[in-house]
Amino acid sequence: MASYDVIIIGAGPGGYVSAIRCAQLGLKTAVVEGRETLGGTCLNVGCIPSKALLHATHLLHEAEHNFAGMGLKGKSPSVDWKQMKSYKEDVISQNTGGIEFLFKKNKVDWIKGWASIPAAGKVQVGDEVHEAKNIVIASGSVPSSLPGVEVDEKVVVTSTGALELPKIPKKMVVIGAGVIGLELGSVYARLGSEVTVVEYMDAVCPGMDKDVQRGFKRILEKQGLNFIMGAAVQGVEASKTKAKVKYQPKKGGDEAIIDADVVLVATGRKPYAEGLGLDALGVNMTERGQIATDAQWRTNVPGIYAIGDVIEGPMLAHKAEDEGMAVAEVIAGKHGHVNYGVIPGVVYTTPEVATVGATEDALKAEGRKVKVGKFMFMGNARAKAVHQAEGGFVKLIADKETDRILGAAIIGPGAGDMIHEICVAMEFGASAEDIALTCHAHPTYSEAVREAALACGDGAIHS
Ligand code: NAI
Numbered sequence: 001m002a003s004y005d006v007i008i009i010g011a012g013p014g015g016y017v018s019a020i021r022c023a024q025l026g027l028k029t030a031v032v033e034g035r036e037t038l039g040g041t042c043l044n045v046g047c048i049p050s051k052a053l054l055h056a057t058h059l060l061h062e063a064e065h066n067f068a069g070m071g072l073k074g075k076s077p078s079v080d081w082k083q084m085k086s087y088k089e090d091v092i093s094q095n096t097g098g099i100e101f102l103f104k105k106n107k108v109d110w111i112k113g114w115a116s117i118p119a120a121g122k123v124q125v126g127d128e129v130h131e132a133k134n135i136v137i138a139s140g141s142v143p144s145s146l147p148g149v150e151v152d153e154k155v156v157v158t159s160t161g162a163l164e165l166p167k168i169p170k171k172m173v174v175i176g177a178g179v180i181g182l183e184l185g186s187v188y189a190r191l192g193s194e195v196t197v198v199e200y201m202d203a204v205c206p207g208m209d210k211d212v213q214r215g216f217k218r219i220l221e222k223q224g225l226n227f228i229m230g231a232a233v234q235g236v237e238a239s240k241t242k243a244k245v246k247y248q249p250k251k252g253g254d255e256a257i258i259d260a261d262v263v264l265v266a267t268g269r270k271p272y273a274e275g276l277g278l279d280a281l282g283v284n285m286t287e288r289g290q291i292a293t294d295a296q297w298r299t300n301v302p303g304i305y306a307i308g309d310v311i312e313g314p315m316l317a318h319k320a321e322d323e324g325m326a327v328a329e330v331i332a333g334k335h336g337h338v339n340y341g342v343i344p345g346v347v348y349t350t351p352e353v354a355t356v357g358a359t360e361d362a363l364k365a366e367g368r369k370v371k372v373g374k375f376m377f378m379g380n381a382r383a384k385a386v387h388q389a390e391g392g393f394v395k396l397i398a399d400k401e402t403d404r405i406l407g408a409a410i411i412g413p414g415a416g417d418m419i420h421e422i423c424v425a426m427e428f429g430a431s432a433e434d435i436a437l438t439c440h441a442h443p444t445y446s447e448a449v450r451e452a453a454l455a456c457g458d459g460a461i462h463s
Pocket of ligand 1: 047146175176177178179180181183198199200201204205206231232233234265266267268269314315316345346347348
């Protein structure tokens with residue numbers, strides 16, 4: 001048994017970042033993690049491995065489609081799937097190993113195993129009960145199930161199984177045109193699978209800016225993804241090697257069936273807090289099964305906090321990280337703060353899609369008067385040079401009277417990095433004119449952000 005100032009449950013991006021910050025603030029800290037490696041879903045079976053596969057398959061796509069035109073002749077590379085997966089594993093282990101190193105460097109203890117909380121101030125792992133003045137639950141989320149669909153992680157898979165398929169399927173059906181479905185759908189489409197995405201709503205990425213939804217779907221269709229929109233999946237019948245996906249068109253009409261070698265279920269994730277004993281402790285939950293917290297991540301039980309996917313808000317690694325740092329500050333008696341109005345969202349397809357703040361539609365629905373500056377990447381020299389200008393744009397939304405930036409959406413090369421210029425501007429309460437007056441290097445993709453800002457005023461130069 002050991003005594004700590006803080007024990008954090010879960011070593012995903014929320015938990016491990018929180019632990020490092022707690023230690024930096026002088027708190028004696030431990031993290032309980034039952035996986036064999038640190039980093040949670042994100043590093044082990046989520047963000048990081050999928051980005052490795054997106055990178056490798058993007059290069060394959062470039063070789064197949066753009067090399068010859070750039071004067072790079074010769075045979076296209078062939079896919080060694082086993083090697084690609086081992087490259088992905090290597091990327092994972094470099095990152096999970098990196099966190100282990102950071103724990104040692106910051107003197108954070110890793111208690112290996114699965115935690116429960118027998119009482120406030122106590123964390124049990126196996127037969128050992130540790131004492132903790134503060135407990136932070138950062139236990140994350142798991143894929144949510146769909147009625148009538150049984151996941152075997154072989155033929156019917158979640159994102160976890162999709163990263164580990166023994167072979168590249170000929171036909172893949174993706175249920176859900178959200179972030180996971182489109183990222184992993186892109187990976188397999190580039191690897192040669194015939195990919196069909198079945199989506200309940202009438203647009204991809206529900207909740208995103210409408211212009212982005214339309215433009216993004218068109219770009220993905222050009223890349224070979226097929227979409228069946230407005231279709232509710234009713235169930236999947238699977239054998240050992242094949243599956244049939246049944247769906248009902250929302251407009252009415254007969255139930256339809258599509259065949260697949262692999263079905264990826266990407267219909268959302270749900271908070272995970274099983275085995276912690278929260279019921280017995282009397283921890284309040286929301287109607288959606290999240291742990292209820294106040295504005296400083298305190299649950300109703302004194303000394304127990306919760307952050308990340310297991311509480312309310314977007315299920316994003318960087319949102320969890322921010323909460324992890326902020327809760328550490330709160331525990332250390334400082335002022336932890338997260339600005340939930342400025343949390344970017346990124347889809348790592350090619351081109352990337354990135355958004356921050358409010359959408360034009362949401363603002364208009366609230367009765368806000370806004371102006372919109374839009375700049376197409378077709379007017380950006382750098383984007384044209386890398387064959388990523390078509391269909392992409394930067395859209396900046398500002399208050400009509402004050403010119404203050406309220407939101408932005410980008411489809412284009414490097415969108416996931418470029419969005420941060422707008423995030424910083426929003427944090428500082430900047431106007432579109434502030435961005436328009438800032439010198440941007442030429443030739444860069446970021447010039448498109450400035451052009452969109454100019455379009456909020458007297459007009460963009462290159463459109
Ligand atoms: P999601 O919530 O983004 O999308 C799920 C989609 O499935 C929705 O479009 C929904 O309408 C559709 N759907 C639900 N039931 C259906 C049915 N019966 N038939 C047809 N369509 C149906 O969920 P996703 O993609 O699984 O991602 C889970 C979480 O992980 C999200 O919160 C996401 O933000 C996060 N994530 C973020 C990434 C990133 O930031 N790049 C990458 C991967 C995941």
